[in-house]
Amino acid sequence: MTKLSVNINKIATLRNSRGGDTPNVVQFAKDVQRFGAEGITVHPRPDERHIKYQDTRDLKPEVYTEFNVEGNPIKSFMDLVLEVKPTQVTLVPDAVDALTSNAGWDTMKHVSFLTEVISEFKSNGIRTSIFVDPVLKMIEGAKTTGTDRIELYTESFAQEYSLGNKNAIIPFTKAAELANEIDLGVNAGHDLSLENIKFFKENVPELLEVSIGHALVSESLYLGVENVVQMYLHKLK
Template sequence: MTKLSVNINKIATLRNSRGGDLPNVVQFAKDAQRFGAEGITIHPRPDERHIRYQDAHDLKPVVFTEYNIEGNPVTSFLDLVLKVKPTQVTLVPDAEDAITSNAGWDTLKHKSFLTDVIKEFQRNGIRTSIFVDPVLKQIEGAKATGTDRIELYTEAFAHQYGLGNKAAIKPYTDSAELANTLGLGVNAGHDLSLDNIQFFKENIPNLLEVSIGHALIAESLYLGIENVIQMYLHKLK
């Protein structure tokens, strides 16, 4: 079974655009879970341009499914995660000025750094995942850090699939197969949508979790959040 984790960053972006508390991210997380979401994902950035660090604390008491916090493990992020203690932390190598995540880790170059960070999180009972491109040597490098899981960065697949190139799934299938062999759990995220999620799921062995935000929220503007969550769950199962 593949779990659906709803990334609520866009809800925070909408809230921040008016400076108030509408929509309320805590209430939205409650509702998303009530509608069937099996996890809530947030990705706070140092400038707090969408999810704020306080949101991470406010969400902890209400997320009764999987709570996943993504981000670049700078000092402030490390401190936040160790205080909140989510179910999972996903390490993403964001530049501070990046609009959105745009690359996976070089797990070979940053092996020592990632290993130290992962050990600290695991000592505190937090499952770890590394955001990676579908490159076999990077999957092997992730294994060497001691991480529990990887999250496959799926933007390239989504783009090519939209052009009709279904063969773009192959490096993701190969990466997942290698990860399974190495004993790594496999998550995925970035630009997955109602259009491509079923094909992706069908071709990725033992896909544990997908984290979907931008597309899911955009689709909900037309179809409604409860309906869209149910549509994703149907395609994933």
């Protein structure tokens, strides 16, 4: 069964829009774990416009499933990860002003940098994953960095699937097949939803984890958080 990691950035966005501490991101993380989620994901950015660095620290003792911290490995981010020591760190090449993640790493161009960063995290017992597009040479490049896993950037699949183009899954299937062949674990995330997750799971072999935030929180407004978590778990079986 593919693990469901709930990205709680949107809960922090809602909280920050009014100041104060409502909704409380730590309580939300505790609740979705109680409802069955098998992981919590956060993506603190340098401007802390949603998840704050302190949120990441506060969450650490409360996440008893898997804790996944995403971000661009600038010094402040690396220091935070090495302090918190989550289960997994997912490296994402975000620009400082990026609205949301919008591209995977060029693992060929940045191989030396990624290798150094990954070595530091792994020496501290933190599982590593690299955010990549479903491009075979980028997956081959990821292997040379020493990473444990890749996270497939799934926005292109989600957009095309919503238009009825099921062939959009093909690059992701091939990417996962290659990753499996070269002993890289496969995660996935970005714009996955209740509409497309079952089809994606069925066509991506050995999918270990999906990270879902925006869609899950949006769907929960209509269907309820506990119900939505259970619906994802059912579709991922």
